[in-house]
Each structure stands twice: as C-alpha cells, then as structure tokens.
Amino acid sequence: MDKELLALLNPQQQKAVVAPEGAVLVLAGPGSGKTRVLTYRIAYLVGGLNIPPHNILAVTFTNKAAKEMNARVEKIIGSHASGLWLGTFHAICGRILRREADLLPVDKNYVIFDEDDQRALMKQVLKEANVDEKLYRPNSILDAISRAKNDLTKPADYPIQTFRDEKIRDFYTRYQQLLVKNNAMDFDDMLLYTADILERFPVIRDKYAHRFEHILVDEFQDTNQAQYFILYHLASKHHNLYVVGDEDQSIYRWRGADYRNLKRFEKDFPGYLKILLEQNYRSTQSILDAAMAVIDQNDNRTRKKLFTEKTRGEKVALYEAMDDHDEAEYVVKAISRAMNLGKAKQSDFATMYRTNAQSRLLEEEFRRAGINYRLVGAQRFYGRREVKDAIAYLRLVHNPRDQVSLARVINTPPRGIGDKTVEKLAQYAASVNLTSGEVLLDLALGDRSVHLLPLGREGLKLASFGKLLTTWRALVEQGSLADLFDRILKDVDYQVYINDRSEEGFDRWENVMELRLVVMEYEDQGLGEFLESMALVADQDTLPEVMDAPTMMTLHAAKGLEFEQVFIVGLDEMLLPHVRSRDDVEAMAEERRLFYVGMTRARQKLTLVRARRRRSSYGSYEETQPSRFLDDLPDDLIEGERRTYRSRLSSAPTGPSRTPRWEVPAFRVPLKDTTPKETKYKSGMRVRHPIYGNGTVRISRIELGDETVEVNFDRGVLKALVASLANLEILG
DNA sequence: GCATCGGATTTTTTT
C-alpha cells in the first residue's frame, strides 16, 4: 500500500492499518478516524497483501455506514474494490441466504416482514389463540421473541418461568409456523437462519469460512449474540477477525447488542492484537472535556483520555427555554444568525433529539423562518400508506403466499371483497391445505378451477382478482419492473383511489411516483432484490439527499456523523434520560452514552438546550426537570444560561457544596431498589379499584421493575394493572 | 360491505 497514504495517518492508526494477520481489536474513541482506519485497512489488504477483494468481508451496522465506507474504499482503490462483500449484517445474511435458499424452510422468493407485517401476523396469532390483546400486547410479545432470537433461542428452548412465558413460547412457535406458511421471515430470522445454517452444515460453513480470508467489523460493540455467532463461524478457518468498536458508543442494547461479545472475542481469539485510537480529529478540547465529564460517570468501563491538537475552542453553550416552542425558536434563530454571518455552510449545522416526535416543532420553526432543512428518519417514506400499498402489491406478485400483503391489497382500492369474504377464502384455503394466494391464482383459471364452486357467490369476485394477479406474475418473467409497476397501478385504478382532490391526495400520488423511480433503479437486478432492499433499507439511514441545509435527526441516527455546530435539544429528565430508562441502571447508562455520542458529533461548537415547560406526549403542558446529565458538566466549560438557572435554584439551601451543582430533584434519590421483591397481591385476594370496583386477583407478577397484577373485576372485565399506579385497595 | 362516529389508547431509539 501507498506510503503516501500511510503518511496521512498517526502512529496508532498506522499500526492498526498494517496490523499483521490474525485477530485484531481496535478500540476507537469518537472522531479518532475509525472509518478511515477501516477503509485503509481494506486498501492495505488488497494493495499491500494482495488479498483479492472477494475474499474480504466488511460488515457494518447501518446502511449509512456501509454506503459511506463503500464510497471511501472506492475512492482509494477504485475498481479494485469490486467483489468485496460490504454491507450490513442483514444485507450480508440476505446474500448468503439467497445462495443457500435450498436449506431454508422457505423458498427463494421469500419476503422479509417489517415491523408492521410482524404485528399483523402476531395479531393473527393472538386472535387464533383467543387471548386478550390487552394482556398480551402484540408489540410486547414480538419484543420478547426478538430478544430470544437475538440470543439464538428457538421456540423449543424458550425459558419458562411464569405462565406468561409459557404463553409467549406458544405464540413464538405459532408465529414461526405462520412466517414459514407466508414464505416469509423477519429481520431477526435473517440472522438466525444464517447462524443456523452455518452451525448445522459444516460444508457450507467451511465454504464461506474458506472464502472470507479477512473479516472486518464496524461498531462491534453493537453486535448481538446471533451476529457474533455468525462472525465466529465465518472466521473459523482463517481467524482473521478485525473488529472496531467503542464501548462508550454502545447505544443498541435495547435491540439485543450484547456487551459480552467483547469477552467472547477475547476468549475465542486469544493472542489478539489490541490497538487504542485516542487522538481525536474532530472536536475542540472543550467539547471533548465536556463529553468526558459526562461519560466518566458511567461505571464498568475503561476510562479513556480523549485529546486533540485543536484549540480549546468555544465553551459549550447552554440555553434554558421557557417552553418547547421557545426551544425550537432559539435553535432556528441561532442557526439562522450563524448562517447569516456567512462563515458557515448551511449543512454545517445539525440538531439532535431523543425522540422523533421532537422534530415537529423544529420543522415548523424552520419553515416559518424560510430555511430548508434535511430531516433524517421520522416520517418514513416507506412507512406511508400509499407506498406500503404499492410495495404490498409487488410483494404479493413476487410471493403469493404472503398473507399479510394479500390482506392489505385484496380490497385496496375497494373492490367488494370485504372481511367476510377474505375470511371465507382463508378458511377454505386452509381446508384444502393451500394459502389464500394460491387459491386466488387457481381461481384465475375460471371454470376449470376446482375452487370456484366451493366459494360460491364470492368466488367470481375473487377469481377476477386472481386473474389480475396471474397477469402481473406473467409480466415479471418478461417485462420490466417499471412496466409491471405501471400496469398494477393502472389495473387497480390506484391514482383515482388516491386522488381525493386534496393537497394530501396529490402528495400521495407524488410519493407513488417517487417509488416508481426507485423501482427503475432495480430494473437490472429484479423484483426479489428490489423487495429485499426495500425491507432492509426502509430505514432512513439512506443519507438524505446531499443538499446544503441544516440537518435534524435522532441521537441514534447521528452516530458516525459529524457537524461543525451541533444543537442537542430536550435536555430534560424524562426525555434525555428517557422515562423508560428511569428504573433500569443499564438503560440509564445507555442514555448517558447516547448523550455522549451526540456531544461528540460536534466539531466547533456544541449547544445544549432544554425547555422549562413542554407539551407531554399526551395533551397538556408540564413542568420539566433539567436532565441529570447537565449536572455533570463542569462550570468552566459552560457558558450561557447556567448562572440564571442556578440562581433560581440556589435559593434553596443545598449546603456548602464545593462545586455548585444544580438541585437534585427529589425523585432521583430513591432510584435504587424500588423493585418489589415479592408481589404484594396474591392470587385470590379481593381488591377494590377506584374505577373498576371490586374484583379478585387472578395473578400477580414482578415485571420490568414493578408489580403487574391481573384482576378479574366483578363487573366481568379482566385488567392487567401496574400495582404502584393502580391505587388498589386490599379488601380484608 | 362500507362509512361514520365515539371511545379508548398511546410506551424511544432501528436492521
């Protein structure tokens, strides 16, 4: 590899890039040139060690990162990069699964179920089982299943401790059956199936393990157990596993990221080489110091000293707004002012927040100020109804067994096939051991179909839809994707259906046409690839169009990016440490890391904003408490509202603290051990509820740090209540 | 089978 290129790196980075073969662990702080090291490493493998690119596998966590790395690799080694396997875990697994589809319980035309599809399927499971959706929320069941899958736990091995667990196991089992019946898999299955194949078929494992002489992994701290397992197998021949990560930037625990993977790596690859990248090339020292002050409050981590050769720079600014409107206005005004000074590009600015919902006020404010903006995520393009409809049609054409898509489009636009008829079709299909879609296709044969008679009057309507479906399927073979797309829309009169003569109707049609543009990009690759990438890229980490405008995104979406000036809004308790993390020490540590990730995105200037009053997710305005994370920022790094703020609070005697701190709200104190050890309520106990009246406790269990009690009320309703909130009175 | 109204219900982050 080029000497000139190496000269661009600092000694640590160089050491990482030219590390000898074998297992390597690169611990890389924020802004330490991690992506650069990864891309140069690839260039070094190809150019220096003469490894053919197709023997290299590079895995990233998000599409954004994959895209970025791809662009950078191409820039260095150009067309030499062709053949390189580079993508997200899910994309790589998809690639393997398509090749090994024979070993799957589904065929190669399988579709990937997104969250909505999963929920629809789970609802079907719950309905079948005839259980109360209030007690067994589809999302919560799916969560449990996802967690199990991330830990490589199959239905049969699902750990049972409570009655509920037993139920979940049953739902899990049935859910998997239905997925197969739909010729579908969910995101987690992609990993699980891949792991399964690698484990059960040594020949297949050796094939890939042999092929991938070098495996590079980005964001290793965010991998889950299934992903580690896959890496382990893929590296089982050459043992050249090169992982890069930063424990302080682990923000996906909730999605199954398993910190123990680091321990597993150390155990499985003894003698690995460890390299630390500590020098920061991004932020000023003030920003780094502030960020370190925050992250150093976390336990169980190696302290790292982030340093830069940049100047101290400006202090971190703090602004406390009156309310959430004021907060948004402040940010937009500050950005607008800075832009008018003329030194900064519009795209130098980014605003980050904890939840997508927080973008709304900012958007309004930007529009009012007449400033264009880029919004990452939020209102997902692919989540829009019209887009989902169109994709569902394509999915059904590709895979007629997809029950969820079928249910979505069979009467959209309305064509006289209502719930009753769909139900009848499903029942009938089950009775002849087929799926609804297969019966539909057969019905298209008209009189020759044996299914026509049994379905009676409705048979004809269904048959005409079946005929449409058959026509479309024929088009896949010969025609272009865009033709198919147009034909479907025309056949079902979709534009008429969408166009309600309102602005919104117009927008919707625009969206459909935008989707058509995406379809055209897949003309060469085919329907299957198009659908797969729709499922896998449905995420907004498609870097939004490169236009010169300030950017808004969640803190999660901000990982891996950098901006000259960063605003983080909503630094309030319940929002930046999010409420949901309040009672969970691990989750709280993750909130802190999330804040840390956000802070370290800033190159020049970091501004933190909070609002004293804020409209809560439901209805009215509420007073807020400042985020506990703000307490950790040393005074000398802060400018702005702090003084005002402290003086307001310092009227309360807080004692002679050496460094003045903000008042600690009372509710922070009893954080520990609010988790009850034993249930207060027992089965059979008689209780009274202020609204539901008297009832008998069915069961009570400790769940998520609180007690959940299910009560059969005398008036005939069964409710699951949170004990600490329900105000239940025990009747003697 | 479809449209409409009223009531209940909302848990954050993303592949």
Add this chain to the structure above:
DNA sequence: AATCCGATGC
C-alpha cells in the same frame, strides 16, 4: 393530538 378499534347505521 392522533390513531386505532368496535359498534352502529345504511
């Protein structure tokens, strides 16, 4: 505030 669900009426 917005969306979803179920019941009701046509």
